[in-house]
Amino acid sequence: MTHATNTHYDAIVVGSGHNGLIAAGYLARADKRVLVLERRDIIGGATVTESPFPGYHLSTCSYVCNLLLPEVIRDFDLVRRGYEIRPFDPTYFAPFPDGRYFISSLDSAKTREQIAKFSSRDVAAYDAYWEMWDRILARMQPLLRQALPSENEFAAAFDGVQGEEDWHTLTRASIAEVLDRYFESDQIKAPLSTGGVIGVNAGPYDPGTAYVKFHHLIGNVGGHQGAWGFVRGGMGTVSRTLAEAGEEWGVEILTSAPVAEIDIADGRARGVRLEDGRRFTSDVVLSNADPQRTFLDMVGSRHLPSDYVSGIRAIRHKGSVVKVLLALGELPDFAACPGTDVGPQHTGGIVINPSMAYLDAAWRNCQAGHPSRRPFMDCYIQSATEDGLAPEGKHTMSLFVQYAPYDLAEGTWDERRDEIGANIVATLAEYAPNITNAIEHIQVLGPPDIERTIGITGGNIFHGEILPDQMFTGRPVPGYPSYATPVDGLYLCGSGAWPGGAVFGAPGRNCAMQVLRDIS
Ligand SMILES: Cc1cc2nc3c(=O)[nH]c(=O)nc-3n(C[C@H](O)[C@H](O)[C@H](O)COP(=O)(O)OP(=O)(O)OC[C@H]3O[C@@H](n4cnc5c(N)ncnc54)[C@H](O)[C@@H]3O)c2cc1C
Known part of the structure; x- marks a missing residue:
């Protein structure tokens, strides 16, 4: 939508990530008038399918799904709307430099046979x-x-x-x-x-x-x-079907509508001002944006207790992930399990991490401010088991790569993005030598790119680390509730709230339940 039908709503949700859409949907289902405002020209946040290369459809950020709450799938009737998830099998294929490999399967008997090799x-x-x-x-x-x-x-x-x-x-x-x-x-x-x-x-x-x-x-x-699956059509299907349900219940969604400020008067959230100057008022405001963006940018520290502001500033929120999207002319031909016809080495997860020492070394590079010299990778070729994502005979490939710091010790991301991408491809080529020539298109997204594109401060995929000190009663700020905030009528409904990030829906759902309890 480009125009809202009203200027006052029961609830405004800032951001159309899957958590924002879930919160909005639950409120609308309870007969609240809800407006969702999204800064991008598409909905979904980090849960999107896009076409970075002509004819290819890839999940730009999140790429596989495990956590999405069954309650949400049921309540939003997602399956009827086209949400279809298939667990991938093998769960992963791990090639090793000595030419051996380990394949883990959904069938634990098969996995045991593989473990017995070692x-x-x-x-x-x-x-x-x-x-x-x-x-x-x-x-x-x-x-x-x-x-x-x-x-x-x-x-x-x-x-x-x-x-x-x-x-x-x-x-x-x-x-x-x-x-x-x-x-x-x-x-x-x-x-x-x-x-x-x-x-x-x-x-x-x-x-x-x-x-x-x-x-x-x-x-x-x-x-x-614990199994993970591909969502048919890519992760954008999750957002599309959530939005469809919400709109049926009356949710209005405005895209290209960045919120500049959450209006606060007398300690209470009253609505929002968009960057273009438009204003909408509401009884409550829910923010699906990350905590820094919500409280430091849109609210402003003058409206918050000082310990809350220092708590928000203390959240470790810098990303360490590089996402690489590839269009392939042929499938990777793994030295450990050769072949460019679809085989078990292509249909599930492909893990490039041959040893504990390898992963530790990759992290140590990042800790010192450098991209991993030899990064670990979690790779998927969704097109190997699904038509329609790539032109006939071609494939999509998604590489989730660690580590690379948001703040590089040497150079900038703009200076080094191509070099970092080339090193990732060279690392993969050590296991599948044909990959270099198979790549027809490549897009490399480092933490600052994720920040710029998706709007997540620091590019942290979970809106803040999900290590234990930032979970439990420490999310988002120790000593404060997770969804209600120090500003009356303002709630946090995104991954920065308990129980954290991933395509999960729990923060959005829990927050909506809290809001409904508070306003009914
Ligand atoms: C590269 C990457 C790979 C990942 N892989 C996986 C995976 O495979 N599986 C998995 O489960 N999870 C994965 N994750 C994590 C998961 O995608 C996120 O934790 C989750 O999608 C966040 O959802 P959210 O709704 O809380 O917030 P987001 O998806 O971040 O949505 C927030 C929304 O708010 C909008 N917004 C921000 N500021 C404003 C403003 N001022 N005005 C209006 N709108 C605003 C943003 O544009 C965005 O749409 C990945 C994340 C990334 C980045």
Whole structure:
């Protein structure tokens, strides 16, 4: 839409990321008049499908889905609207420099056969490893679905000796420590470890990275706990179907409508002013933007308690991820598993991380301000199992790459983007030598590009690190609620709120429930 039908609404939502759309939809379903204002000319935030190259359709940012709440899928009737997710299988293919590979499958018997190639002891450990995660998941699931639980509620969920051990694992352990408890083989540990560092500025030996791994196991796709899936049409389908449901319930969505300021009078949010000067008033304002953008840019520190402002400033929010989008003339031909016809090495995740030391070295480079000399990569070729994403005979490929700092120690992103992209491709070529010539188009998005394009301050994919000190009662600011803010009538409904980022929907849903409780 280009014009709103009113100037006053029950609720204004700033931003049309999936959390904003979910919050807006729940409010409209409860008969509230809702206006969503999006700065970009398309909806979806980091949950979009775009066509960076003619004839190719790629998920620009998020590319696979695990966490999207089943409640949201049901309440928004997403399946009827065209949301279709398929768990990919194998779950990942990990090639190693010595020509061997490990393939993990949805079928655990097949995975065990693969583990046996490296260690029979690790086969026996596999079940115990998953039992530990299942226990922690069972303790945490209810707490993810409520407005910031109290410390007592967390303590009750992790009661007893086993509970305390699980709490320690979840909040203190590094992913390396957890994997060392169960496995001996580096080839098993290395691909399992990457989930512990996705999106964060931390290495596999850093305490708290076990929490990041947990975060990536929360969802269940196709009956497989922790499995991830491709959404047909790319991640934009999530936003499109959420928006469709919301609009049916009466949500109005304005794109190309950047909000400059949240209007506050007498300590209460009264509406917003757009960059073009237009004003809309509302009873409540929900911000789907990240905490820095919301409170430091759109609200302004003069309206906030000083400890809240310092809390927002203290959020670690710099990204470490490079997203590379590729258009391929042919599929990668892996030395460890040759062939350019579609095979299991192409249809699921492809993990380039041959050892724990490799991942640690990649992080150490970033810690010193440099892009990883040899980065780890989480790669997907969605077109290998789905028509319509690339021209006949061609393929899309998405590389989620770590690490590269937002602030480079040498040079700027504009000066170094191509070089950083070339190094990523060269690293992949060590495993699939044909990739260099197979690439017909490439787009490289570093943290500042994600910031500029998607509007996430610092380019942090989760609106702030999801390490334990920034989760639980510390999100977004210790000592303050997660959705309600110090400004009456202003709420935070994006990934900067509990329980954090990813295509999840929990912050948007929990926030909407809180707003409905407050205004009814
Ligand atoms: C490169 C990358 C890869 C990722 N991969 C995955 C993945 O595979 N799977 C997964 O689950 N998660 C992934 N994530 C994380 C996930 O995509 C995000 O955490 C999540 O989408 C954030 O959703 P959100 O609704 O909270 O906020 P966002 O999607 O960031 O939406 C916020 C919206 O607010 C808008 N906005 C900001 N300021 C204003 C303003 N002043 N006025 C109006 N509008 C404004 C923005 O334009 C944006 O549309 C990835 C993220 C990135 C960046």
